[in-house]
Amino acid sequence: MKKMNDYIDSVFAPNDALLKEVTASIKENGMPSISVSPSSGKLLTMLVSISGALNVLEIGALGGYSGICLARGFGSNGKLTSLELEEKYAKLAENNLAKAGFGNQVTYLTGPARKSLEKLEENQRQFDFFFIDADKENYKHYLEHCIKLAEPGALIVSDNVLAGGSVVDDTSKKKRYTEDMRHFNELAANHPQLESLLIPIGDGLTVSRVKEK
Ligand SMILES: C[S@@+](CC[C@H](N)C(=O)[O-])C[C@H]1O[C@@H](n2cnc3c(N)ncnc32)[C@H](O)[C@@H]1O
Numbered sequence: 001m002k003k004m005n006d007y008i009d010s011v012f013a014p015n016d017a018l019l020k021e022v023t024a025s026i027k028e029n030g031m032p033s034i035s036v037s038p039s040s041g042k043l044l045t046m047l048v049s050i051s052g053a054l055n056v057l058e059i060g061a062l063g064g065y066s067g068i069c070l071a072r073g074f075g076s077n078g079k080l081t082s083l084e085l086e087e088k089y090a091k092l093a094e095n096n097l098a099k100a101g102f103g104n105q106v107t108y109l110t111g112p113a114r115k116s117l118e119k120l121e122e123n124q125r126q127f128d129f130f131f132i133d134a135d136k137e138n139y140k141h142y143l144e145h146c147i148k149l150a151e152p153g154a155l156i157v158s159d160n161v162l163a164g165g166s167v168v169d170d171t172s173k174k175k176r177y178t179e180d181m182r183h184f185n186e187l188a189a190n191h192p193q194l195e196s197l198l199i200p201i202g203d204g205l206t207v208s209r210v211k212e213k
């Protein structure tokens with residue numbers, strides 16, 4: 001899986017100068033190197049752009065790498081709302097999004113994402129694109145929140161659904177969240193309100209489309 005991903009990254013999605021700077025800033029700040037892979041980031045940009053989404057909700061910001069990829073998909077017209085547990089991470093992400101030219105188009109809500117999602121529901125907010133990439137044990141809850149906040153036809157993209165290959169291959173080292181990801185994929189695949197497919201790029205992205213009612 002690593003060799004294939006390295007090949008795809010190097011041919012189709014080499015990091016540009018800004019994404020290299022963002023990746024370095026995450027390391028320099030002592031934060032974990034767990035941003036999406038370059039190809040996953042490029043797919044996010046393409047999916048936002050192709051779908052024409054203008055109101056994007058991200059769950060799990062870290063240092064803003066995926067946030068920049070999402071914002072590049074909507075250009076100057078869209079808005080990104082990003083939920084992040086850690087104040088320090090959200091600050092760095094905000095700085096990096098400003099460097100990328102999206103400073104006026106992003107809002108960070110800090111604290112546990114499930115609380116922020118409940119607030120967004122109370123305020124009857126709607127989004128047309130979602131990216132789930134935070135604590136894996138809560139993915140199933142995030143999915144239900146996203147469906148509630150979704151405009152018909154919205155896309156919900158979820159990262160790390162292959163759990164390093166361990167969801168398909170019992171010889172791969174099992175991760176703490178292997179079972180969570182197996183259950184999550186089953187949920188997305190069989191959910192009556194979704195049409196879903198897992199795309200094996202990076203650590204796997206499950207792409208779900210919210211059916212029109
Ligand atoms: C894998 S990282 C996100 C990477 C980012 N999406 C990217 O690719 O650039 C996961 C993030 O989720 C955040 N997180 C973990 N638990 C959370 C929670 N309960 N609510 C909100 N954010 C959470 C972590 O602090 C971390 O920044």
Ligand SMILES: [Mg+2]
Pocket residue numbers: 034035036133159160
């Ligand atoms: Mg991830």
